[in-house]
Amino acid sequence: MNAEATACTICHRGLYADELGRYACSPCTGRIDGQLRALAGAKGLYARLSAHLAPRVGNGGPAVSGSRTAPVPLRLDVLNLMTAGGPVLGPLETWVRDWRDHGRAEVCEAGTLQQRVDHAVRTLRFNLQWAVASHAAVDEFAREVSLIYRQCEAQVSGERRPRVIPVACPCGQTLRVTLDTPGCRCPRCGTQYGHSELMDLPLADRQIAA
Template sequence: MPVTDAADYQWPTCTACHRDLRTDELGRIACRICRDRAERDLNALPGPTGLYAQLSACMAPGASISDGRAPAGRTAPLPVRLAPLDLAARGGVVTVLQTWLVDWHDILGWTHPRWRGNLQQQLDQVVGALRNNLDWASSDHPAFAEFADELAQLVRACRRQTTGERPERRIAVTCPCGGILRVTVSTPGARCSGCDTQYDRIGVLELPLAERVTAA
């Protein structure tokens, strides 16, 4: 049996946030912090008061988050606001999550799930199934990081429509090699395209801000 040089050994890291796994997390794809974050995102979507249900109240032209109306524009509004409609319609939140659940069933060798009811009922159904299998996915699914990231993006998009939450501001930081990385405060990690260094969340946020280039 070949012996691995201790100098070449790299401690396993979470594929989602890239921090070192704790001793009791060894063998997992993702750390429990990222697993719990994904569960919180799933919990934010379903039910009559969840983010998905709230999208329907934001579709009227000029709808605002606080009282349902915003000042009318000078041009005729569209019949509905497209951003919340795209999230709520087929191809949006429900379809993305259903696609992930089908993927999980394929890996586990299970038959594909059958969707029942309207889109709200299907949303509740798929969230429940994903939540029930989250421990397995965060331990063994090779694409759990992609799932957690796409889920987080969906939740943020829903919140922007239902609560008026603004997108996170991106900042430019500089890698020691001179490469520029554009990140947000919640970026789980980033890889420098210049030197291929992988930074975890703490590491990338500790990089110095990139200097702004002023026009001559």
């Protein structure tokens, strides 16, 4: 536990008395848990990706085929999300390994990809309260979980990806964010921004952002 912590490292709001010493506030902790929960299980976002492998038709809906299997070519963006080393299972198991090194988890790479996702989610949720109290990188964990959730949810719901907006850090670095980016750290000067602070930054010069 960080005895000096007075603000959430994810949303940067001040911690209430019963949250002091934690790296994340209760609302952010609940959001992480909800996003993890939405990914797993037979009706979870990861399982539902397989129904969206078929190319979309012109009206934005999924293509309909008389066959029980998706037509070729498959949507590679969706297929990539479903692979063992893709942007869903890969990061989830990386965090399980990280937490294993702290003596808090066990990695399980046996079974189907769905079973591995379910195991990783179950492990991360079980240890979430420990993480928000004791793991200094829980803000990075929260950003990765949010990204995984939004990528899967966007494919399942058919929503377009949010527009990327280039904003300028005072140090001159261009940060590429969206309207729902919870926060980010400037790679040049190391300044950590919350969502509202990012939205207050000026738009980057087009020539610099290009």
